[in-house]
Amino acid sequence: MEPIDIGLWVSGGLLVFVLLGMRVAFAAGLAGFVGLVWLRWNGFDYDPARFWKAVEISVKVAGLTPHSKVSAQVLSLIPVFILIGYLAYYAKLTTALFVAAKRWIAWVPGGLAVSTVFATAGFAAVSGASVATAAVFARIAIPEMLKIGYNKAFAAGVVAAGGTLASLIPPSAILVIYAIIVEQDVGKLLLAGFIPGAFSAIVYAGLIIGIAMVFKTVGPPVGGFTWRERFESLPPALPIFAVVIIIIFFVYNPFGDAWGTPTEGGAIGAFIIFLMALYRGMRWAELKRALLDTAKLTVMIFTIIWGVLIYVRFLGFAELPAAFSDWITSLEMSPMLILICILLGYAVLGMFMDAIGMLLLTLPVVYPAVMALNGGEYVSAADSAFGMSGPMCAIWFGILVVKMAEFCLITPPIGLNCFVVAGVRDDLTVQDVFKGVTPFFIADAATIAMLVAFPGIVLWLPSLAG
Amino acid sequence: MAGSAAVLEDSSLLSRLDRALLPLERFCALLSGLAIFSLMFLAAYSVTGRKFFASPMAGYVDYIEAAMPIIAIMGVSYVQRDGTHVRMDMLVSALKGRVLWFFELVSVLLILVLIVALTWGAYEHFDRSFDCARPLCSRDSSIDIGLPIWPSKLVVPIAFAILTLRLLLQAWGYGRALVLGLENPVAVPMNLSVAEQARLEAEALEGND
Amino acid sequence: TFALEAAATEWNVSVWGKRRAFTEHVEKLAELVAEKTGGEFTMNVSYGGLSKNRENLDGISIGAFEMAQFCAGYHADKNRVVTVLELPFLGVENLDQEVAVARAVYAHPAATEEMAQWNAKLLMTSPMPQYNLVGTGEPRDELAEFEGMRVRATGGLGKAFEAVGGVPTSVTATEAYQAMEGGVVDTVAFAQHAHLSFGTINQADWWTANLNPGTVNCPVVVNIDAYESLSDEHRAALDSSIPEAIDHYLANYAELLQRWDSVLEEKGVQKVEVAPEVIAEFQSVAGKPIHDAWIADMEAQGLPGQELYDLVVKTLAEAKGGS
Ligand code: NA
Ligand code: NA
Numbered sequence: 001m002e003p004i005d006i007g008l009w010v011s012g013g014l015l016v017f018v019l020l021g022m023r024v025a026f027a028a029g030l031a032g033f034v035g036l037v038w039l040r041w042n043g044f045d046y047d048p049a050r051f052w053k054a055v056e057i058s059v060k061v062a063g064l065t066p067h068s069k070v071s072a073q074v075l076s077l078i079p080v081f082i083l084i085g086y087l088a089y090y091a092k093l094t095t096a097l098f099v100a101a102k103r104w105i106a107w108v109p110g111g112l113a114v115s116t117v118f119a120t121a122g123f124a125a126v127s128g129a130s131v132a133t134a135a136v137f138a139r140i141a142i143p144e145m146l147k148i149g150y151n152k153a154f155a156a157g158v159v160a161a162g163g164t165l166a167s168l169i170p171p172s173a174i175l176v177i178y179a180i181i182v183e184q185d186v187g188k189l190l191l192a193g194f195i196p197g198a199f200s201a202i203v204y205a206g207l208i209i210g211i212a213m214v215f216k217t218v219g220p221p222v223g224g225f226t227w228r229e230r231f232e233s234l235p236p237a238l239p240i241f242a243v244v245i246i247i248i249f250f251v252y253n254p255f256g257d258a259w260g261t262p263t264e265g266g267a268i269g270a271f272i273i274f275l276m277a278l279y280r281g282m283r284w285a286e287l288k289r290a291l292l293d294t295a296k297l298t299v300m301i302f303t304i305i306w307g308v309l310i311y312v313r314f315l316g317f318a319e320l321p322a323a324f325s326d327w328i329t330s331l332e333m334s335p336m337l338i339l340i341c342i343l344l345g346y347a348v349l350g351m352f353m354d355a356i357g358m359l360l361l362t363l364p365v366v367y368p369a370v371m372a373l374n375g376g377e378y379v380s381a382a383d384s385a386f387g388m389s390g391p392m393c394a395i396w397f398g399i400l401v402v403k404m405a406e407f408c409l410i411t412p413p414i415g416l417n418c419f420v421v422a423g424v425r426d427d428l429t430v431q432d433v434f435k436g437v438t439p440f441f442i443a444d445a446a447t448i449a450m451l452v453a454f455p456g457i458v459l460w461l462p463s464l465a466g
Numbered sequence: 467m468a469g470s471a472a473v474l475e476d477s478s479l480l481s482r483l484d485r486a487l488l489p490l491e492r493f494c495a496l497l498s499g500l501a502i503f504s505l506m507f508l509a510a511y512s513v514t515g516r517k518f519f520a521s522p523m524a525g526y527v528d529y530i531e532a533a534m535p536i537i538a539i540m541g542v543s544y545v546q547r548d549g550t551h552v553r554m555d556m557l558v559s560a561l562k563g564r565v566l567w568f569f570e571l572v573s574v575l576l577i578l579v580l581i582v583a584l585t586w587g588a589y590e591h592f593d594r595s596f597d598c599a600r601p602l603c604s605r606d607s608s609i610d611i612g613l614p615i616w617p618s619k620l621v622v623p624i625a626f627a628i629l630t631l632r633l634l635l636q637a638w639g640y641g642r643a644l645v646l647g648l649e650n651p652v653a654v655p656m657n658l659s660v661a662e663q664a665r666l667e668a669e670a671l672e673g674n675d
Numbered sequence: 676t677f678a679l680e681a682a683a684t685e686w687n688v689s690v691w692g693k694r695r696a697f698t699e700h701v702e703k704l705a706e707l708v709a710e711k712t713g714g715e716f717t718m719n720v721s722y723g724g725l726s727k728n729r730e731n732l733d734g735i736s737i738g739a740f741e742m743a744q745f746c747a748g749y750h751a752d753k754n755r756v757v758t759v760l761e762l763p764f765l766g767v768e769n770l771d772q773e774v775a776v777a778r779a780v781y782a783h784p785a786a787t788e789e790m791a792q793w794n795a796k797l798l799m800t801s802p803m804p805q806y807n808l809v810g811t812g813e814p815r816d817e818l819a820e821f822e823g824m825r826v827r828a829t830g831g832l833g834k835a836f837e838a839v840g841g842v843p844t845s846v847t848a849t850e851a852y853q854a855m856e857g858g859v860v861d862t863v864a865f866a867q868h869a870h871l872s873f874g875t876i877n878q879a880d881w882w883t884a885n886l887n888p889g890t891v892n893c894p895v896v897v898n899i900d901a902y903e904s905l906s907d908e909h910r911a912a913l914d915s916s917i918p919e920a921i922d923h924y925l926a927n928y929a930e931l932l933q934r935w936d937s938v939l940e941e942k943g944v945q946k947v948e949v950a951p952e953v954i955a956e957f958q959s960v961a962g963k964p965i966h967d968a969w970i971a972d973m974e975a976q977g978l979p980g981q982e983l984y985d986l987v988v989k990t991l992a993e994a995k996g997g998s
Contacts, residue, residue, distance in 0.1 A: 006580045016555075017576075018756070019554060019556075019557060020557060020558075020569065021553050021554060021555055021557050021558035021569065021573065022573045022577070023551040023552065023553045024552045024553055024554070025551055025552065026551070026576070026580055026581075029584070030576055030577070030579070030580040030581050033580055033583055033584075057737055057738050057739060058583075058584050058740070059583045059584075059587040059590070060587050060590050060737040061587070061734070061737060061739045062583065062584060062587050062589055063583070063585075063586060063588045063732060064538060064588070064590075064591040064733055064737075065590070065593055066535075066584065066588060067535055067588060067591055067618070067619050067621075067622045068726075068727050068729075070534045070535055070537075070538040070539060071531045071532075071534045071535060071618065072531065072534065073527050073530045073531055073534075073846070073850075074710075074850070074853075075534060075538070076505055076530050076533075076537070078511075079485060079500070079502040079537050079538075080505060080506065082502075082503055083503070083506065087515075096556030108717065117513050138629075143516060152810050165670055173607065185852075185853055185856075186564060186853070187853070187856070188856060215533075221508065224500075228549035261857040261858070261859050262514045262852075262857065263509060263530075264509040265511065266509075267505060267508075267510060268509065268510050268513060270506045271506050271507070271510045272507070288496070288499075290499075291496065291499025291500060291502070291503055292492070292495055292499055294499055294502055295495045295496070295499035295502065295537075295541045295544075296495065296499040296541065296544065296545055298502065298537060298538065299495070299498060299538065299539070299540075299541040299542055299544070300545050300550055300551055302537075303537065303539075303542055303545065303551060304552060304661060305538075306538075306539075313725070314549040315725075316721060316724030316725050317687070317724075318482075318527055343538050350556055352556060353554055354554075356550045356552070357554075360569060369666070377693075378693075379490065385525065393630010409634050416555075427623045428663070455621075465609075499772065503747060516825070521823055522823065522825050522842045522852070523842075524837075524842050524843070526844065527844060527846060527859075529847065529861050591733065594733060594754075595752075600752070600976060601975075601976065604752045605752055605753060606750050606752050606753050607748055607750055607752035607753075608750075608751070609729075609748065609829055609845040610829075610833060610843050610844065610845045614752070615750075668690060
C-alpha cells in the first residue's frame with residue numbers, strides 16, 4: 001500500500017471518530033498513532049515478527065511529540081492572552097467599559113446597542129479568548145436595553161454578535177494558534193486582525209444606526225449625560241487604554257525601536273490588569289479561580305495542539321499535504337473560485353465544530369494547498385494568483401478563516417454565542433436570539449466578501465511593519 | 467467549545483476513588499495556573515531589566531520553554547474529569563441509556579489505549595535525556611544556559627499517568643452504567659446539551675461583577 | 676525471481692528550514708545515491724515535516740528516520756564531544772579547514788562512541804564559515820559595546836560573547852528573524868547563507884566582516900541499524916558519494932560568498948571592519964580561557980578533552996600547512 005493511501009484511510013477514520021463524539025484532541029492523537037504504526041508496519045511488508053518493532057517506534061515518535069511541541073517560547077502567548085481575559089473580568093472592566101461607552105456614544109440612534117458593540121470591541125482588546133464576553137454582556141447590557149423598550153430578540157442579537165469580535169481584535173489566542181501552525185510571524189498576524197476587527201465593529205454600529213432610523217425595534221437615543229459624568233466614567237476603564245498602548249508598542253513596534261516580544265507585551269498587560277483587579281477587590285479566592293479557569297482553558301487548547309500535531313507528524317510521513325496541494329493546483333478552476341469553495345467548506349464545518357479544533361484539524365492539509373494555489377510560499381506579489389506575496393497570503397488567509405470561525409459562532413444550528421446568550425436570560429429562547437442576530441449574520445457575510453475582494457483591508461497594517 | 471459538566475457523587479467505592487483523585491488533579495491544574503502567573507512576572511522582570519537597566523535576563527527563553535510542559539500538560543487529567551476537552555457532541559447528545567454508555571465506554575477505552583502508549587513514549591523521551599552518571603543527571607540541555615531538560619520532560623509521563631488513572635475510573639463508570647443500565651452514573655461527566663452547557667458556563671460567572 | 680531483485684531502499688531524511696546552501700550536500704547525496712543504484716536507493720529529504728530540529732537526534736535514536744542533520748550547540752549535553760568544534764577563536768580560516776578538523780574529530784573513538792549511544796553514526800559535517808554578527812542601529816565594534824548586548828549565538832559562540840558581557844539569547848534559526856524584529860535580540864551571529872535564508876540580513880544595518888569569533892558544527896548522521904542493513908552495493912554507493920557531496924557543497928558555498936558583497940550593498944548593510952586590537956582583546960578574554968574551561972569540564976566527565984582539543988589544533992596546523 002502506498003503511504004498516501006494509508007494517509008487517506010486514517011484521515012477518514014479520524015473524521016468518523018470525531019463525528020462519533022470522541023474528544024477531538026484524543027481522536028487526532030489516536031489517528032496519528034495508529035497511522036504511524038500502520039505506515040511503519042507497511043514499510044516492514046506486514047512481517048508479523050516486526051509488528052512490535054513498528055509499535056515501539058511509533059510509541060516513541062508519538063510520545064516525544066507532546067513535550068517537543070509545547071516547549072516553544074512563542075506558545076507562551078496563548079496562556080498569557082487567556083489570563084488577561086480572566087483578570088480583566090475580575091477587574092470589572094466589562095461594566096466600566098459599558099458605562100463609559102453608554103455615556104459617550106449612546107446619544108446616536110440605536111444608542112445603547114451601538115454602545116454595547118463598542119464596549120464588546122473594547123473588551124476584545126484585552127481579552128484573548130473571550131468565550132465569556134457574550135455571557136457577561138448579556139447580563140450587563142440586555143437589561144438596560146429592555147428597560148428603554150428594545151425588542152428583546154434584537155437586544156440579544158447585538159450581544160451575541162458583539163461577542164464574536166474578541167478573536168480578531170488582538171490579543172487573540174486563535175490568531176496565535178494559526179500563526180504557529182502555519183509558521184508565520186505572530187506579531188504581523190495580530191496586527192492584521194486589528195483593522196478587520198474594528199471594521200466589523202463599525203459595520204455592526206452602522207447597521208444598528210440604519211435599523212434604528214427605519215424600524216421601531218430599536219430603542220431611542222439615550223442622551224442627557226453631562227461632560228462631568230462622561231469624564232468620570234473614564235478612569236475605571238483606563239487599564240484598557242494602558243493595555244492597548246502596551247500591546248501597540250510590543251506587537252506593532254510603531255517607532256521601530258521595539259520594546260519586546262508580543263508575549264512580553266501580553267504579560268505586562270496582564271500585570272497591569274492584575275494590579276487593577278487587586279485594587280477592585282480581587283483576593284486569593286478569586287485569583288485561584290481565575291488561575292484554575294485559565295489553566296483549564298489553556299490545557300484544553302494545548303491538548304488539541306499536541307494531539308493534532310501527532311496526527312500531523314504522521315501526515316508528514318504519509319506525504320498527504322503535498323499530495324493534496326498537488327491535487328488542488330491541478331484543478332481546472334480559477335484559484336479565487338477554489339478559495340471561495342474552501343471558505344464555504346469552513347462555513348459548513350464551523351456550524352458543527354469548535355473553531356480551534358476546526359482550524360487545527362484542517363490547516364495542516366488546507367494551508368499548504370492555499371499557498372500552492374497562490375504560487376508557493378516564496379512567490380512574489382507580481383507572480384502570484386491572488387496578487388500578494390507568499391507571507392502576505394498566509395496572513396490574509398488566516399484572517400479570513402478566523403473571521404469565518406467567528407461567523408460560525410452566530411450561525412444556526414450550533415452558533416454557540418446564541419446559546420450562551422439564551423442560557424443567561426430566562427426570558428429568551430435560542431430561536432429568539434437566532435432571529436435577532438440575523439441582520440448581523442448578513443452583515444458578517446458582506447464583511448467577509450469585502451475582505452476577500454479587498455485584501456488591502458487586512459494587509460495594509462502588516463505591510464507597514466515591513 | 468464544550469463547557470465543563472457536573473460529575474455526580476455517591477458513597478460507592480467508585481465515587482470515593484473519583485473524589486480521592488480529584489484533589490491531586492486540581493493541584494496539578496493549579497500548578498499550571500501558577501506557572502502561567504509566574505510567566506507574567508518573569509516577562510515583566512525581563513523587560514524591565516532589559517529596557518531600564520540594560521541587563522537582560524540570561525536564559526529567559528530557556529526558562530519559559532522549561533515551564534511550558536507544566537503550563538500546557540500538567541492539568542490534562544483535571545480537564546478530562548469533567549469533560550472539558552472539546553468534542554463534537556451532535557451525535558452523543560441525541561443518544562440515551564445503554565447505547566450512550568456503550569459509545570462513551572468505547573471512546574474512553576480508545577483514549578486509554580492512546581494515553582498508555584503516550585505515557586510509555588513520553589517516559590522513553592525523558593529517559594533518553596536522563597543519565598545519572600553525568601553532572602545533574604543531564605543528557606540533554608537547553609540552548610543558552612545549559613539547563614538540564616529532563617525535569618521538564620518528566621512532567622509529561624507524570625501528567626499522563628494521572629490521566630491513565632482517571633480514564634480507568636471513567637471506563638469503570640461507563641462500564642457499570644452499561645451493565646446496570648443506569649440513568650445517572652457517578653464519576654463520569656454528565657452529558658449535557660449545548661444549551662445546558664451554555665447555561666452552566668453563564669452560571670459560573672454569576673455574582674462576579 | 677523475488678530473491679534476485681535487489682530490495683528497494685527508501686530513507687527518510689530530517690532537516691529543517693528550507694532548501695539552502697546549508698542542505699546542499701544532503702540534496703546532492705540523495706541525488707548521487709539514487710543515480711548510482713539506478714533509483715533503487717532513494718532518500719526523501721523532509722524540511723521540518725518529520726521532526727523539530729532539536730529532536731532530530733532523538734528521532735535517529737528511535738529509528739523514526741534514517742538520516743538527519745543537527746547542530747551541536749542546540750543540546751550540548753547530547754553531544755559533548757563534537758562541541759570541541761564550536762569553541763570560539765579556534766583559528767579556522769576557510770571551509771576546507773573546517774572540513775578537515777570536523778573529519779578528524781568525527782573519526783575519534785570518543786565521538787563515535789558518544790554518537791553510538793544515540794544509535795547514530797557521523798556521516799559528514801555541514802561546513803560553515805565564521806559566524807559574524809548582524810545588528811541594527813550603530814555598529815558595535817568595540818568590546819565595551821558588547822556589554823548587555825542580547826546576541827543570538829549558540830554553543831561556544833554564546834560563551835565567547837558572554838565572556839565580554841553579552842547575553843546569549845538563543846532562539847532557534849527559524850525564529851531568529853522574528854526575535855530580531857521583536858527586539859528579543861540586538862544582534863544575530865550566523866553564517867552568510869543563514870543571514871540570507873532566515874532574513875536577518877533584511878533587518879540589519881551592519882555586518883562585522885572580520886570579527887570571526889568561531890562557527891557552529893552541524894553534523895549529518897545516519898541510524899546505525901539502517902546503515903548496517905544496507906546491501907553492500909547500496910552502502911558502497913552511499914560511502915562513495917560523501918566526498919562528492921561535500922565538494923558540491925563547497926563549490927556552491929563559494930559562489931554564495933562571491934555574491935555576498937553585492938547582497939550587502941543591495942540591502943544597504945554597512946560592512947564593519949573591527950580593529951585588530953579589539954579582536955585581539957576579545958580573543959584574550961574569550962579564546963584560551965574558554966578552551967581551558969572546556970577541556971577541564973570534559974576531563975572531569977571522563978572524556979578525553981585534552982586529546983580532542985590537541986587533535987583539532989594539530990589537524991588545523993596540517994590543513995594550513997597543506998593549503
Ligand atoms: Na481579542
Ligand atoms: Na433562555
